[in-house]
Amino acid sequence: xxxxxxxxxxxxxxxxxxxxxxxxxxxxxxxxxxxxxxxxxxxxxxxxxxxxxxxxxxxxxxxxxxxxxxxxxxxxxxxxxxxxxxxxxxxxxxxxxxxxxxxxxxxxxxxxxxxxxxxxxxxxxxxxxxxxxxxxxxxxxxxxxxxxxxxxxxxxxxxxxxxxxxxxxxxxxxxxxxxxxxxxxxxxxxxxxxxxxxxxxxxxxxxxxxxxxxxxxxxxxxxxxxxxxxxxxxxxxxxxxxxxxxxxxxxxxxxxxxx
Amino acid sequence: xxxxxxxxxxxxxxxxxxxxxxxxxxxxxxxxxxxxxxxxxxxxxxxxxxxxxxxxxxxxxxxxxxxxxxxxxxxxxxxxxxxxxxxxxxxxxxxxxxxxxxxxxxxxxxxxxxxxxxxxxxxxxxxxxxxxxxxxxxxxxxxxxxxxxxxxxxxxxxxxxxxxxxxxxxxxxxxxxxxxxxxxxxxxxxxxxxxxxxxxxxxxxxxxxxxxxxxxxxxxxxxxxxxxxxxxxxxxxxxxxxxxxxxxxxxxxxxxxxxxxxxxxxxxxxxxxxxxxxxxxxxxxxxxxxxxxxxxxxxxxxxxxxxxxxxxxxxxxxxxxxxxxxxxxxxxxxxxxxxxxxxxxxxxxxxxxxxxxxxxxxxx
Numbered sequence: 326x327x328x329x330x331x332x333x334x335x336x337x338x339x340x341x342x343x344x345x346x347x348x349x350x351x352x353x354x355x356x357x358x359x360x361x362x363x364x365x366x367x368x369x370x371x372x373x374x375x376x377x378x379x380x381x382x383x384x385x386x387x388x389x390x391x392x393x394x395x396x397x398x399x400x401x402x403x404x405x406x407x408x409x410x411x412x413x414x415x416x417x418x419x420x421x422x423x424x425x426x427x428x429x430x431x432x433x434x435x436x437x438x439x440x441x442x443x444x445x446x447x448x449x450x451x452x453x454x455x456x457x458x459x460x461x462x463x464x465x466x467x468x469x470x471x472x473x474x475x476x477x478x479x480x481x482x483x484x485x486x487x488x489x490x491x492x493x494x495x496x497x498x499x500x501x502x503x504x505x506x507x508x509x510x511x512x513x514x515x516x517x518x519x520x521x522x523x524x525x526x527x528x529x530x531x532x533x534x535x536x537x538x539x540x541x542x543x544x545x546x547x548x549x550x551x552x553x554x555x556x557x558x559x560x561x562x563x564x565x566x567x568x569x570x571x572x573x574x575x576x577x578x579x580x581x582x583x584x
Numbered sequence: 585x586x587x588x589x590x591x592x593x594x595x596x597x598x599x600x601x602x603x604x605x606x607x608x609x610x611x612x613x614x615x616x617x618x619x620x621x622x623x624x625x626x627x628x629x630x631x632x633x634x635x636x637x638x639x640x641x642x643x644x645x646x647x648x649x650x651x652x653x654x655x656x657x658x659x660x661x662x663x664x665x666x667x668x669x670x671x672x673x674x675x676x677x678x679x680x681x682x683x684x685x686x687x688x689x690x691x692x693x694x695x696x697x698x699x700x701x702x703x704x705x706x707x708x709x710x711x712x713x714x715x716x717x718x719x720x721x722x723x724x725x726x727x728x729x730x731x732x733x734x735x736x737x738x739x740x741x742x743x744x745x746x747x748x749x750x751x752x753x754x755x756x757x758x759x760x761x762x763x764x765x766x767x768x769x770x771x772x773x774x775x776x777x778x779x780x781x782x783x784x785x786x787x788x789x790x791x792x793x794x795x796x797x798x799x800x801x802x803x804x805x806x807x808x809x810x811x812x813x814x815x816x817x818x819x820x821x822x823x824x825x826x827x828x829x830x831x832x833x834x835x836x837x838x839x840x841x842x843x844x845x846x847x848x849x850x851x852x853x854x855x856x857x858x859x860x861x862x863x864x865x866x867x868x869x870x871x872x873x874x875x876x877x878x879x880x881x882x883x884x885x886x887x888x889x890x891x892x893x894x895x896x897x898x899x900x901x902x903x904x905x906x907x908x909x910x911x912x913x914x915x916x917x918x919x920x921x922x923x924x925x926x927x928x929x930x931x932x933x934x935x936x937x938x939x940x941x942x943x944x945x946x947x948x
Contacts, residue, residue: 380809406811418806420799422866430792431799435811437792441820444791445784451791456595498810 333358333534339388348374350558356534363537363545366555372538376504381405407435411500413491415507421480425490428479429462432497465493485516503535622768631767633883638774639835641875644859645785646828652865654821655801656705660720661856664694664826666848668833670735676745686745694830695823702819721850728845740844743837786868797821858915862922864931873930882911
């Protein structure tokens, strides 16, 4: 299955409908290994729907989605996570009553094996596994500078830290493809710059392919290798950030039909 | 190395359950109480209350794994407890298997029944799941009354299951030349099992499967997306909780030596809900605290009903409320008061006291 050349993700001709509403209309794109790919578009354009199709939360009516040659269609979300697709959520998907460390350890759930019985009989396998994976989690804690918050319940984390913790949980999954749903939504300028720095660092250290859904245009223009612009479920432009920024269709979608 | 005894030197140290000197002292104190209490309190009434409380604590740990940790509400706990009691009557009494085996048999039967009901949790949540599991209590009552070969029907069945582990018979305990009463033996048996079940449950909730249960409770869709098969864990939690309930039922039946279908009613389920809410949802020791607090109530009310004004001591006697109705009302009241004033339960109060002394003399 491992292919040396060719795109990591192929998203081809995907159409998703809810009753009479077409959320995605024949959307196609590819993501190369190690690429930072951004998806932009006004509210309701279908950006998050793309993620939900990738995750297996929604099942599109038409089209194919393959990761490294393996089809993702029809697989359960948990199975897709096992194939190496990680995600952060637009409005925080942390488990509020669990501590930050426990949240990150949950990211490693699919890499661990302890079941009900070996968990109950702690000594031996379960304990060894806890310690080994805790060490891996600590590397992420260090990378994202989350040390002061280890034992804090995720529900009590400050907003910016919680966003970073969610990124950490996604990284703990050791993914091949990372989906970031508005990582800087609701952040001020400094927090946004911090996040950009972390994303660049993650990219440099881990060489991950990422898909970024974001409203903050300056962030997208600074970070992304390529950009896809979406409006009402239709792809209106794909290309380098500067090309997409100047595309008349994109300007029209953002500023209205005055042009 | 004496001075560094309390320094954490690695993740293994940090993961110890009784990691601080204070925690170890507390554990030692509990062990002493466990060993000495039955020799000090020899009164059969009080010992039997404590034995029922211990059995209830085991059942409550089971329900807390399902409701507190996995977020699945169940009003059907009484059904599984009843099934366990009948399993003890048949496997322990009639076939005559020894205690460890009838206890495991009850657990297996409980898990199997839980596995049958579990899939309903995939489609239902909240109130709807409560209604379906509520139905279980009534289906159970019908079954218990009509499967006469298994349950003795309306008139009930004796439970003659033995209580020996190897050479040690808890019904007539004989240790170091001393002989102990049945109640003393059962106290050690039941509270030893409480400790064992609590330890296994604590281990479960601090490792991978326990974290997955809590992830499903907090946000099941996010759990799926990071690789937790939520459906599997919901069914697993249901099976485990039912298995533990059935073990509690088996112990209950063989301690009481006789069970009848009237015991597995809705009130019993509600008592368990009250216990996990009063004790603290999502904590193991909260389930035990709750069982001590709430589980002792019915026995105490029954014993002191004459001293409580307005309570009928016999059918048609004076007073405006029966013992049964008073129990129901108190469980309801406790649930409401704790949900309103202390949703984290007794365990939450305990943690607050602990945090206060940890920070002392500072108040923050």
